[in-house]
Amino acid sequence: MKQRQDAPVKQRKGAPMKQGQAGRQVDVISMTMSGIWLVFLVYPVSSLLTRPARDQAIGFALMGLFVVGYLAMLRRLGIDMPRSQHRLQVVIFAGLVAIAVASSQVLGSSAMGYVPFLTAAAIWGLWTPVNRWSGLATLVAALLVSLALGVTSDSVNVLLAGVLILVVGWLVTWMVEKGIADEARERRLLVVEERNRIASDVHDLLGHSLTVVNLKLQLIDRLMEANPGRAHEELTETRAIVAEALGNVRRTVSMERSSSLADELEHARGALRDNDVELLVEGSPDAPTGPMAVILGWVLRECVTNVLRHAHASRVRVTISPRRLAVEDDGDGLAGTAHDGNGLRGMHERVAAAGGELTVGHGELGGVKVDVTW
Structure with a gap:
Protein backbone atom coordinates (compact mmCIF):
# COMPACT_ATOMS: atom_id res chain seq x y z
CA MET A 1 0.00 0.00 0.00
CA LEU A 189 -4.25 15.99 -3.86
CA LEU A 190 -2.61 14.00 -1.07
CA VAL A 191 -5.50 14.78 1.27
CA VAL A 192 -7.99 13.60 -1.35
CA GLU A 193 -5.92 10.50 -2.02
CA GLU A 194 -5.77 9.70 1.70
CA ARG A 195 -9.51 10.12 2.07
CA ASN A 196 -10.07 7.78 -0.87
CA ARG A 197 -7.72 5.23 0.69
CA ILE A 198 -9.57 5.31 3.99
CA ALA A 199 -12.93 5.08 2.21
CA SER A 200 -11.72 2.08 0.23
CA ASP A 201 -10.37 0.36 3.35
CA VAL A 202 -13.57 0.96 5.27
CA HIS A 203 -15.57 -0.36 2.32
CA ASP A 204 -13.51 -3.55 2.27
CA LEU A 205 -13.75 -4.04 6.01
CA LEU A 206 -17.43 -3.31 6.44
CA GLY A 207 -18.48 -4.91 3.16
CA HIS A 208 -16.95 -8.23 4.16
CA SER A 209 -17.95 -8.10 7.81
CA LEU A 210 -21.54 -7.01 7.18
CA THR A 211 -21.96 -9.72 4.57
CA VAL A 212 -20.83 -12.36 7.07
CA VAL A 213 -23.00 -10.86 9.83
CA ASN A 214 -26.05 -10.81 7.55
CA LEU A 215 -25.59 -14.48 6.64
CA LYS A 216 -25.04 -15.46 10.27
CA LEU A 217 -28.19 -13.63 11.33
CA GLN A 218 -30.14 -15.56 8.71
CA LEU A 219 -28.66 -18.77 10.11
CA ILE A 220 -29.49 -17.75 13.68
CA ASP A 221 -33.07 -17.05 12.65
CA ARG A 222 -33.38 -20.59 11.28
CA LEU A 223 -31.78 -22.12 14.37
CA MET A 224 -33.70 -20.22 17.04
CA GLU A 225 -36.34 -22.94 17.44
CA ALA A 226 -34.61 -25.99 15.97
CA ASN A 227 -31.30 -25.65 17.83
CA PRO A 228 -31.21 -22.83 20.44
CA GLY A 229 -27.78 -23.87 21.68
CA ARG A 230 -26.24 -23.58 18.23
CA ALA A 231 -28.09 -20.29 17.68
CA HIS A 232 -26.53 -18.91 20.86
CA GLU A 233 -23.06 -19.94 19.66
CA GLU A 234 -23.62 -18.27 16.29
CA LEU A 235 -24.84 -15.13 18.04
CA THR A 236 -21.68 -15.05 20.15
CA GLU A 237 -19.54 -15.39 17.01
CA THR A 238 -21.55 -12.62 15.31
CA ARG A 239 -20.89 -10.27 18.22
CA ALA A 240 -17.18 -11.05 17.96
CA ILE A 241 -17.20 -10.30 14.22
CA VAL A 242 -18.93 -6.97 14.80
CA ALA A 243 -16.44 -6.04 17.54
CA GLU A 244 -13.50 -6.99 15.32
CA ALA A 245 -14.92 -4.96 12.42
CA LEU A 246 -15.29 -1.88 14.62
CA GLY A 247 -11.72 -2.28 15.87
CA ASN A 248 -10.41 -2.66 12.32
CA VAL A 249 -12.25 0.47 11.20
CA ARG A 250 -10.73 2.47 14.06
CA ARG A 251 -7.24 1.17 13.27
CA THR A 252 -7.72 1.87 9.57
CA VAL A 253 -8.67 5.48 10.20
CA SER A 254 -5.64 5.89 12.47
CA MET A 255 -3.44 4.10 9.87
CA GLU A 256 -2.39 1.38 12.32
CA ARG A 257 -4.18 -1.58 10.76
CA SER A 258 -2.38 -4.42 8.98
CA SER A 259 -3.74 -7.78 7.85
CA SER A 260 -1.81 -10.82 6.67
CA LEU A 261 -2.85 -13.40 4.11
CA ALA A 262 -2.82 -16.09 6.80
CA ASP A 263 -5.23 -14.08 8.99
CA GLU A 264 -7.61 -13.47 6.12
CA LEU A 265 -7.45 -17.13 5.14
CA GLU A 266 -8.62 -18.14 8.61
CA HIS A 267 -11.46 -15.62 8.49
CA ALA A 268 -12.43 -16.86 5.03
CA ARG A 269 -12.43 -20.45 6.23
CA GLY A 270 -14.92 -19.69 9.01
CA ALA A 271 -17.19 -17.49 6.89
CA LEU A 272 -17.37 -20.04 4.06
CA ARG A 273 -17.89 -22.96 6.42
CA ASP A 274 -20.83 -21.21 8.08
CA ASN A 275 -22.46 -20.92 4.66
CA ASP A 276 -21.78 -24.51 3.59
CA VAL A 277 -19.06 -23.54 1.11
CA GLU A 278 -16.05 -25.85 0.89
CA LEU A 279 -12.62 -24.19 0.94
CA LEU A 280 -9.63 -25.83 -0.74
CA VAL A 281 -6.21 -24.32 -0.13
CA GLU A 282 -3.14 -25.19 -2.18
CA GLY A 283 0.15 -23.73 -0.99
CA SER A 284 1.24 -21.90 2.13
CA PRO A 285 -0.12 -18.44 3.10
CA ASP A 286 3.38 -17.62 4.35
CA ALA A 287 4.91 -18.06 0.88
CA PRO A 288 4.31 -14.46 -0.33
CA THR A 289 6.44 -11.92 1.56
CA GLY A 290 6.82 -8.17 1.73
CA PRO A 291 4.12 -5.54 1.12
CA MET A 292 2.37 -7.79 -1.39
CA ALA A 293 1.48 -10.24 1.39
CA VAL A 294 -0.75 -7.57 2.97
CA ILE A 295 -2.26 -6.68 -0.41
CA LEU A 296 -3.12 -10.35 -0.96
CA GLY A 297 -5.00 -10.43 2.34
CA TRP A 298 -7.27 -7.64 1.08
CA VAL A 299 -7.71 -9.41 -2.27
CA LEU A 300 -8.73 -12.67 -0.58
CA ARG A 301 -11.20 -10.85 1.70
CA GLU A 302 -12.86 -9.13 -1.27
CA CYS A 303 -13.01 -12.37 -3.25
CA VAL A 304 -14.70 -14.22 -0.39
CA THR A 305 -17.15 -11.34 0.06
CA ASN A 306 -18.07 -11.52 -3.62
CA VAL A 307 -18.52 -15.29 -3.40
CA LEU A 308 -20.85 -14.98 -0.43
CA ARG A 309 -22.83 -12.14 -1.99
CA HIS A 310 -23.12 -13.09 -5.63
CA ALA A 311 -21.68 -16.45 -6.64
CA HIS A 312 -24.03 -19.04 -5.09
CA ALA A 313 -20.99 -21.30 -4.98
CA SER A 314 -20.42 -24.55 -3.11
CA ARG A 315 -16.65 -24.65 -3.45
CA VAL A 316 -13.78 -22.16 -3.43
CA ARG A 317 -10.18 -22.95 -4.26
CA VAL A 318 -7.26 -20.74 -3.21
CA THR A 319 -3.87 -21.36 -4.83
CA ILE A 320 -0.86 -19.67 -3.25
CA SER A 321 2.75 -19.51 -4.45
CA PRO A 322 5.61 -17.05 -3.80
CA ARG A 323 4.65 -15.00 -6.89
CA ARG A 324 0.96 -15.74 -7.38
CA LEU A 325 -2.44 -15.91 -5.71
CA ALA A 326 -5.47 -17.38 -7.46
CA VAL A 327 -9.01 -17.53 -6.02
CA GLU A 328 -11.73 -19.34 -7.97
CA ASP A 329 -15.20 -20.72 -7.31
CA ASP A 330 -17.79 -22.97 -8.94
CA GLY A 331 -20.60 -20.43 -8.79
CA ASP A 332 -22.58 -18.45 -11.34
CA GLY A 333 -19.54 -17.14 -13.16
CA LEU A 334 -18.93 -13.60 -14.36
CA ALA A 335 -22.66 -12.98 -14.78
CA GLY A 336 -23.02 -13.12 -11.03
CA THR A 337 -20.11 -10.79 -10.27
CA ALA A 338 -20.28 -7.01 -9.87
CA HIS A 339 -17.53 -6.23 -12.39
CA ASP A 340 -17.57 -2.48 -11.92
CA GLY A 341 -18.02 -2.46 -8.16
CA ASN A 342 -15.81 -0.59 -5.69
CA GLY A 343 -14.38 -3.88 -4.41
CA LEU A 344 -12.90 -5.09 -7.70
CA ARG A 345 -11.79 -1.58 -8.62
CA GLY A 346 -10.08 -1.26 -5.25
CA MET A 347 -8.32 -4.60 -5.73
CA HIS A 348 -7.01 -3.54 -9.14
CA GLU A 349 -5.71 -0.24 -7.73
CA ARG A 350 -3.98 -1.80 -4.72
CA VAL A 351 -2.34 -4.60 -6.68
CA ALA A 352 -1.14 -2.18 -9.38
CA ALA A 353 0.23 0.19 -6.71
CA ALA A 354 2.27 -2.69 -5.25
CA GLY A 355 3.71 -3.57 -8.65
CA GLY A 356 1.46 -6.52 -9.45
CA GLU A 357 -1.21 -7.41 -11.99
CA LEU A 358 -4.76 -8.62 -11.29
CA THR A 359 -7.01 -10.36 -13.82
CA VAL A 360 -10.59 -11.56 -13.49
CA GLY A 361 -11.89 -14.31 -15.77
CA HIS A 362 -13.51 -17.74 -16.03
CA GLY A 363 -12.08 -20.35 -13.70
CA GLU A 364 -11.52 -24.08 -14.12
CA LEU A 365 -14.22 -24.81 -11.55
CA GLY A 366 -16.81 -23.10 -13.73
CA GLY A 367 -17.14 -19.81 -11.85
CA VAL A 368 -15.01 -16.70 -11.48
CA LYS A 369 -11.23 -16.76 -11.12
CA VAL A 370 -9.25 -13.86 -9.69
CA ASP A 371 -5.53 -14.18 -10.47
CA VAL A 372 -2.82 -11.97 -8.96
CA THR A 373 0.80 -12.13 -10.16
CA TRP A 374 3.81 -9.92 -9.37
Missing part, protein backbone atom coordinates in the same frame (compact mmCIF):
# COMPACT_ATOMS: atom_id res chain seq x y z
CA LYS A 2 1.27 3.42 -0.83
CA GLN A 3 2.16 5.65 2.01
CA ARG A 4 0.22 8.86 1.72
CA GLN A 5 0.68 12.11 3.44
CA ASP A 6 -1.80 13.32 5.94
CA ALA A 7 -1.30 14.41 9.51
CA PRO A 8 0.11 11.19 11.07
CA VAL A 9 2.45 9.91 8.35
CA LYS A 10 6.11 10.56 7.72
CA GLN A 11 7.12 12.83 4.91
CA ARG A 12 8.07 11.01 1.73
CA LYS A 13 11.03 11.76 -0.44
CA GLY A 14 9.88 14.33 -2.96
CA ALA A 15 6.82 15.23 -0.93
CA PRO A 16 5.94 18.90 -0.49
CA MET A 17 7.49 20.78 2.40
CA LYS A 18 5.46 21.65 5.44
CA GLN A 19 4.39 25.24 5.84
CA GLY A 20 7.09 25.98 8.45
CA GLN A 21 9.78 24.54 6.18
CA ALA A 22 8.53 26.62 3.24
CA GLY A 23 8.54 29.72 5.45
CA ARG A 24 12.15 29.12 6.50
CA GLN A 25 13.14 28.63 2.86
CA VAL A 26 11.67 31.94 1.69
CA ASP A 27 13.18 33.68 4.74
CA VAL A 28 16.63 32.55 3.59
CA ILE A 29 15.90 33.71 0.05
CA SER A 30 14.63 37.05 1.31
CA MET A 31 17.60 37.78 3.58
CA THR A 32 20.03 36.74 0.83
CA MET A 33 18.39 39.02 -1.72
CA SER A 34 18.28 41.93 0.70
CA GLY A 35 21.92 41.56 1.72
CA ILE A 36 23.28 41.39 -1.83
CA TRP A 37 22.28 44.93 -2.75
CA LEU A 38 24.00 46.55 0.26
CA VAL A 39 27.04 46.94 -1.98
CA PHE A 40 25.31 49.83 -3.73
CA LEU A 41 25.62 51.93 -0.58
CA VAL A 42 29.08 52.75 -1.93
CA TYR A 43 27.59 55.58 -4.00
CA PRO A 44 25.92 57.58 -1.19
CA VAL A 45 28.73 56.73 1.25
CA SER A 46 31.48 57.95 -1.06
CA SER A 47 29.48 61.11 -1.73
CA LEU A 48 28.91 61.77 2.00
CA LEU A 49 32.62 61.50 2.74
CA THR A 50 33.19 64.61 0.62
CA ARG A 51 30.50 66.63 2.38
CA PRO A 52 30.79 68.96 5.37
CA ALA A 53 30.65 67.39 8.83
CA ARG A 54 27.05 68.56 9.43
CA ASP A 55 25.85 67.04 6.16
CA GLN A 56 27.76 63.85 6.94
CA ALA A 57 26.03 63.51 10.31
CA ILE A 58 22.58 64.04 8.81
CA GLY A 59 23.34 61.83 5.81
CA PHE A 60 24.70 58.88 7.84
CA ALA A 61 21.81 59.16 10.32
CA LEU A 62 19.30 58.98 7.48
CA MET A 63 21.28 56.13 5.91
CA GLY A 64 21.18 54.20 9.16
CA LEU A 65 17.38 54.61 9.36
CA PHE A 66 17.10 53.54 5.73
CA VAL A 67 19.13 50.35 6.28
CA VAL A 68 17.10 49.44 9.38
CA GLY A 69 13.82 49.96 7.52
CA TYR A 70 15.10 48.16 4.44
CA LEU A 71 16.15 45.05 6.39
CA ALA A 72 12.93 45.14 8.43
CA MET A 73 10.87 45.23 5.27
CA LEU A 74 12.75 42.31 3.75
CA ARG A 75 12.71 40.13 6.87
CA ARG A 76 10.41 37.90 4.85
CA LEU A 77 9.28 37.74 1.24
CA GLY A 78 6.18 39.81 0.67
CA ILE A 79 4.56 37.03 -1.40
CA ASP A 80 4.80 34.74 1.65
CA MET A 81 3.76 37.34 4.21
CA PRO A 82 0.39 37.16 6.01
CA ARG A 83 -2.22 39.53 4.66
CA SER A 84 -2.47 41.20 8.07
CA GLN A 85 1.09 42.58 7.65
CA HIS A 86 0.57 44.10 4.19
CA ARG A 87 -0.29 47.53 5.59
CA LEU A 88 2.89 47.56 7.70
CA GLN A 89 4.96 46.74 4.60
CA VAL A 90 3.41 49.66 2.71
CA VAL A 91 4.13 52.02 5.62
CA ILE A 92 7.77 50.90 5.77
CA PHE A 93 8.18 51.28 2.00
CA ALA A 94 6.69 54.78 2.13
CA GLY A 95 9.15 55.60 4.93
CA LEU A 96 12.07 54.40 2.80
CA VAL A 97 10.97 56.62 -0.08
CA ALA A 98 10.67 59.58 2.32
CA ILE A 99 14.18 58.96 3.72
CA ALA A 100 15.62 58.75 0.19
CA VAL A 101 13.97 62.05 -0.75
CA ALA A 102 15.20 63.70 2.47
CA SER A 103 18.74 62.41 1.83
CA SER A 104 18.78 64.18 -1.51
CA GLN A 105 18.99 67.46 0.42
CA VAL A 106 22.52 66.58 1.58
CA LEU A 107 23.55 64.12 -1.15
CA GLY A 108 22.15 65.80 -4.24
CA SER A 109 22.18 63.49 -7.28
CA SER A 110 24.12 60.89 -5.29
CA ALA A 111 20.84 60.06 -3.53
CA MET A 112 20.15 58.04 -6.69
CA GLY A 113 22.23 55.37 -4.93
CA TYR A 114 19.09 54.51 -2.94
CA VAL A 115 17.19 53.51 -6.10
CA PRO A 116 18.42 49.88 -6.21
CA PHE A 117 17.41 49.49 -2.57
CA LEU A 118 13.95 50.92 -3.17
CA THR A 119 13.52 48.64 -6.17
CA ALA A 120 14.60 45.60 -4.14
CA ALA A 121 12.33 46.61 -1.26
CA ALA A 122 9.38 46.91 -3.63
CA ILE A 123 9.93 43.65 -5.50
CA TRP A 124 10.85 41.50 -2.49
CA GLY A 125 8.95 43.16 0.34
CA LEU A 126 5.54 43.65 -1.29
CA TRP A 127 3.08 41.12 -2.64
CA THR A 128 2.06 40.24 -6.19
CA PRO A 129 1.11 42.15 -8.30
CA VAL A 130 1.76 45.25 -6.15
CA ASN A 131 5.48 44.44 -5.93
CA ARG A 132 6.01 44.44 -9.69
CA TRP A 133 4.15 47.67 -10.35
CA SER A 134 5.80 49.39 -7.38
CA GLY A 135 9.25 48.34 -8.55
CA LEU A 136 8.52 49.56 -12.07
CA ALA A 137 7.12 52.87 -10.75
CA THR A 138 10.26 53.36 -8.64
CA LEU A 139 12.48 52.98 -11.69
CA VAL A 140 10.33 55.28 -13.83
CA ALA A 141 10.43 57.95 -11.11
CA ALA A 142 14.21 57.56 -10.80
CA LEU A 143 14.59 57.88 -14.57
CA LEU A 144 12.57 61.11 -14.61
CA VAL A 145 14.65 62.55 -11.75
CA SER A 146 17.87 61.55 -13.53
CA LEU A 147 16.72 63.27 -16.72
CA ALA A 148 15.79 66.40 -14.78
CA LEU A 149 19.14 66.59 -12.92
CA GLY A 150 21.26 65.51 -15.85
CA VAL A 151 22.29 62.00 -16.81
CA THR A 152 25.68 60.88 -15.47
CA SER A 153 27.58 57.61 -15.64
CA ASP A 154 26.73 56.96 -11.97
CA SER A 155 23.01 57.48 -12.54
CA VAL A 156 23.10 55.17 -15.55
CA ASN A 157 24.82 52.46 -13.49
CA VAL A 158 22.27 52.88 -10.72
CA LEU A 159 19.35 52.65 -13.13
CA LEU A 160 20.82 49.56 -14.82
CA ALA A 161 21.24 47.96 -11.40
CA GLY A 162 17.59 48.77 -10.65
CA VAL A 163 16.49 47.19 -13.93
CA LEU A 164 18.54 44.08 -13.15
CA ILE A 165 16.96 43.84 -9.68
CA LEU A 166 13.49 44.26 -11.15
CA VAL A 167 13.98 41.56 -13.79
CA VAL A 168 15.61 39.10 -11.40
CA GLY A 169 12.96 39.86 -8.80
CA TRP A 170 10.13 39.17 -11.23
CA LEU A 171 11.65 35.86 -12.24
CA VAL A 172 12.50 34.67 -8.72
CA THR A 173 9.19 35.71 -7.17
CA TRP A 174 7.37 34.00 -10.05
CA MET A 175 9.33 30.81 -9.41
CA VAL A 176 8.71 30.97 -5.66
CA GLU A 177 4.99 31.61 -6.19
CA LYS A 178 4.80 28.71 -8.61
CA GLY A 179 6.57 26.44 -6.12
CA ILE A 180 4.23 27.45 -3.29
CA ALA A 181 1.19 26.91 -5.54
CA ASP A 182 2.48 23.51 -6.66
CA GLU A 183 3.08 22.43 -3.07
CA ALA A 184 -0.39 23.57 -2.02
CA ARG A 185 -1.94 21.71 -4.93
CA GLU A 186 -0.02 18.54 -4.12
CA ARG A 187 -1.05 18.77 -0.47
CA ARG A 188 -4.69 18.99 -1.57
